[in-house]
Structures are given as C-alpha cells and as structure tokens.
Amino acid sequence: MHEYSIVQELLSVAAVEARRAGAVRVTGLHCRIGALRQLDHRLLLEAFELLRSETVCAEAELRIETTFVTACCGRCQHEYAVHDWNWDCPRCGGSGHPLGGGDELDLISLEAEIAA
Amino acid sequence: MNIPVVEKILRKNEQAARQNRACFDSHGLTCVNILGGAGCGKTSLLEAVLPSLRDALRIGVLEGDLATTRDAERIAALQIPVVQILTGGGCHLTATLVDAGLQHLDLAALDLLVIENVGNPICPANFDLGEHLRLAVLSVTEGHDKPAKYPLLFKDTSLVVLTKCDLLPHTDFDVRAAEGDLRRLRPELEILSTSARTGSGIDALAAWLRAHIRRSA
Numbered sequence: 001m002h003e004y005s006i007v008q009e010l011l012s013v014a015a016v017e018a019r020r021a022g023a024v025r026v027t028g029l030h031c032r033i034g035a036l037r038q039l040d041h042r043l044l045l046e047a048f049e050l051l052r053s054e055t056v057c058a059e060a061e062l063r064i065e066t067t068f069v070t071a072c073c074g075r076c077q078h079e080y081a082v083h084d085w086n087w088d089c090p091r092c093g094g095s096g097h098p099l100g101g102g103d104e105l106d107l108i109s110l111e112a113e114i115a116a
Numbered sequence: 117m118n119i120p121v122v123e124k125i126l127r128k129n130e131q132a133a134r135q136n137r138a139c140f141d142s143h144g145l146t147c148v149n150i151l152g153g154a155g156c157g158k159t160s161l162l163e164a165v166l167p168s169l170r171d172a173l174r175i176g177v178l179e180g181d182l183a184t185t186r187d188a189e190r191i192a193a194l195q196i197p198v199v200q201i202l203t204g205g206g207c208h209l210t211a212t213l214v215d216a217g218l219q220h221l222d223l224a225a226l227d228l229l230v231i232e233n234v235g236n237p238i239c240p241a242n243f244d245l246g247e248h249l250r251l252a253v254l255s256v257t258e259g260h261d262k263p264a265k266y267p268l269l270f271k272d273t274s275l276v277v278l279t280k281c282d283l284l285p286h287t288d289f290d291v292r293a294a295e296g297d298l299r300r301l302r303p304e305l306e307i308l309s310t311s312a313r314t315g316s317g318i319d320a321l322a323a324w325l326r327a328h329i330r331r332s333a
Contacts, residue, residue, distance in 0.1 A: 002207055002239035010125045021119045031125065036268045038238050069267075085264055087300055097300060103268065105126060105242070110119040 003043040006105070007051050013107050018056045021112065026060040028111030034067045034102040035082075041066075060111075069102030129243055132211035136218070136246025143223040146329040147231065149245050151269060152253030153262070154235030157279035157312060159187045161253060161321075162230060164312040166194060168322045173227040173329065178217045180209040180234045187232065197221060208239040211246055228329055241268040249274040249328055256280050256287050260294035263301065271301045275308060275324060282311040 010031065018026050033039055041064050048062045068081035075094030087096045124130055140147045150158050159179075166175055177198040179188045188200035199220045201213050214231060223229070231247060233240040252273040254262055257280055263270045270276060276298055284291070291309075298305050308324065310317030 002242060005206070005208075005210075006125060006242075009128060013121075013123050013125055013127060017119065017121045017123065023119065036271065037242060038266070038268060085267065095300065097303065098271070103271075105124060107121050107123050107125055109121050112117060112119055114117055 003039055004047045004051070006039060007044060007047040010048075010107060011051055011055050011057055014060075014110060015056050017107070018110060018112055021110070022114050023056065023110065023112035024115045025113045026057045026110050027113065028061045028063060029057065030063045030065065030108045030111075032065045032067055032104045032106045032108050034069075034104040036069060036102040037105055065108075067102055067104050070099045071096035072099050126243070129211050132215055133244035133246040136211050136214055137248070139218070139223065140229065140246060140248070143226070145223060145226045145229055146249065147229045147245075147247045148249045148251060148325070149231045149233060149240075149247035150251045150253060151233045151237075151240050151273075152235065152255075153237040153258060156235065156253045156255040156258060158232050158235065158253050159190055160312040161277060161279055161310065162232065163190060163194065164310075164315065164318045165321050165325070166191075166196060166230070168319070169228070169325060170194075170196065172326065174225055175228045175230065176221045176223075176226045178209075178214060178221070178229065178231045180213070180232060182206070182234060197226075203234060207234060207236050208243050209233050209245060210243050214245045228325070237262065237266040237269050241266070241272075252276050254278055254294070256284050256289040256291075259288075260290045260297075263294055263297040267301055270298055270305070273305070274328065275306050277321060278307065278309045280311060280313075281309045281316065282314045 052058050071082050072079050073089035073094045073096045076092045078089055078091045080090055089096050152158050175196050177191045179200045182203055182205055185200045188198045191198040199217045201217045250273045252270050308317055
C-alpha cells in the first residue's frame with residue numbers, strides 16, 4: 001500500500017513545477033506508470049482525491065497512462081508488451097525475456113492556468 | 117496551457133538515495149539492502165551469516181519495521197551495532213528514513229552496512245535507499261509463484277536467497293519453476309539456497325558477500 005506515499009510525492013513535484021511555470025491553478029496531471037510498479041490505479045485516484053485538497057492541484061484531474069515491459073521472444077525474436085505477466089510470445093508461444101520498460105514512475109505534464 | 121515536465125515522481129527519494137550512496141562511498145563502506153516478504157526469514161538469515169563475517173569485517177545494521185524493536189534486539193544480541201527504524205505503519209523504508217538512522221551509527225568504523233527493509237514483497241522495491249547491493253529473500257514456504265507475482269522485487273536484485281530450504285520436503289515449492297521465473301526476469305541472476313536452521317548455504321552466502329564487498333569498495 002505505497003499508493004498514498006507515491007501520490008504525496010507526485011503532489012509535491014507538481015507543486016514545484018507549477019510554481020516554476022507561474023501556474024495559479026493546475027487542472028490536470030498526466031503520469032506514466034509502469035506495470036512493474038504494481039500500483040493500484042483505483043487507490044492512486046482515491047489517494048489523489050483525498051490529498052489534493054488545499055494544494056495547487058485541488059481541482060486537478062489525474063490521468064494515468066500505463067506502460068508495460070517490452071519482451072523479446074527467444075524463438076521468433078518478435079517484440080511485444082507483456083500483459084498480466086504472461087511472458088509467452090503472442091505470435092509463436094515461445095518464451096520471452098524482458099528488454100526493458102514497465103518501470104516508469106514519471107510526471108509527464110501539467111495542464112494549468114498561468115497568471116495573466 | 118500544457119506544461120511539459122517529465123520528472124521522476126520519486127525524485128526527492130532519489131536525491132536522498134544519491135546522498136546516502138555518496139556518504140557510504142566517502143566512508144569506503146558497502147551497503148546491502150535486504151528485501152522480502154514478512155516472515156521470509158531475513159532476520160534469521162542475518163543471525164546465521166553475520167557472525168561468520170564479523171572477524172573480517174566491521175558490520176552495522178539498520179533494522180526497518182512497522183513496530184517493535186524485536187529484530188534490533190536479535191541483532192544486538194550478536195554484539196553488532198544496530199539501529200531500529202520504526203515506520204509507524206509505513207510499508208517501506210525511504211532514503212530519508214535511512215539518512216535519519218545513519219546519524220546513530222559511526223560509519224567511519226564500518227565496512228559493511230546491512231539494511232533490513234520492512235517485510236513486504238512489493239513497496240520497498242520501489243525505493244532506492246542508496247545501497248550498492250540488493251538481496252531479495254524468498255522462503256520456500258511462501259510458494260514458487262512469488263517471482264512471477266512480484267517481478268520488481270527480483271528483477272534488479274544482485275542476488276536471490278532462497279531460505280528455509282530444510283523445509284523443502286514438506287512443501288510443494290517447485291525450485292525449478294521458481295528458478296525459471298527468476299531467470300526469465302534476468303538470465304544471469306544468481307540464486308542461492310540456504311537454511312538458517314541447518315546452516316546449509318550460509319558459508320556460500322558469506323563468501324558471496326565478502327567477494328562483492330571487496331569488488332564494490
């Protein structure tokens with residue numbers, strides 16, 4: 001249950017970046033979170049709703065984009081995204097090994113209103 | 117308007133981890149972060165392996181837990197300097213919590229700092245503490261499906277230690293299946309079978325630690 005600490009960190013990064021950009025109100029946050037992080041998105045959204053009050057993100061919406069591990073099939077060399085931790089190649093059924101990705105935990109962008 | 121950011125959400129922890137690592141490096145000590153689920157045998161493993169390392173290395177331990185000082189008391193009984201970090205319910209250690217714990221240890225007098233993380237197979241794997249080596253502990257009583265279920269714990273680890281292997285005949289743990297799932301995450305991953313109770317594999321773990329401490333120090 002590390003969702004709450006992650007959201008707390010997210011809000012503090014967002015506050016710094018919003019201030020730097022001269023934003024008065026953040027209306028949206030776009031995050032990229034890899035499946036390897038095993039974060040429950042419902043809990044993230046729940047934590048975000050609770051923790052955003054009285055911050056510059058109080059009225060912001062959180063958009064989470066999920067990324068997956070990219071695997072390469074040992075038999076046919078096909079590259080594919082690993083879903084639900086099924087590593088088998090969707091093309092030939094061979095066994096795949098990870099190439100990378102799926103461990104992202106990034107704030108990609110803010111949607112904000114800038115002071116006039 | 118859209119403001120591109122592209123920042124690590126955990127950048128504060130990563131900064132603190134870098135500071136911890138620089139601090140360890142400046143003292144020439146090696147830091148090992150030990151991760152694994154609650155009850156997988158992390159403390160018992162330390163009780164088994166640390167006494168044999170103590171003659172050659174000066175060792176200190178940081179014990180992370182939600183509550184009680186029981187683990188720290190077990191390490192203190194070995195006459196090894198230990199600091200208990202209580203998270204008060206937090207499911208993992210952070211680099212900042214480790215930094216606070218370090219204030220109570222004389223780092224200049226240490227070659228090896230062992231951090232025993234909070235027992236939890238998921239959350240601690242997300243937080244770099246500034247360690248040089250990461251050990252993932254998996255007990256045979258937990259089941260061989262755990263590497264498939266918690267890939268982040270095992271993916272970037274320096275070594276996987278199987279514990280409680282004396283109990284293998286009494287469990288359905290399939291060593292080959294577990295090794296298969298682990299090696300899928302990383303083909304060259306080192307896996308060591310141990311039993312703190314019988315002492316099997318403990319010498320090999322001590323040798324592994326000695327070899328890696330010399331290499332990274």
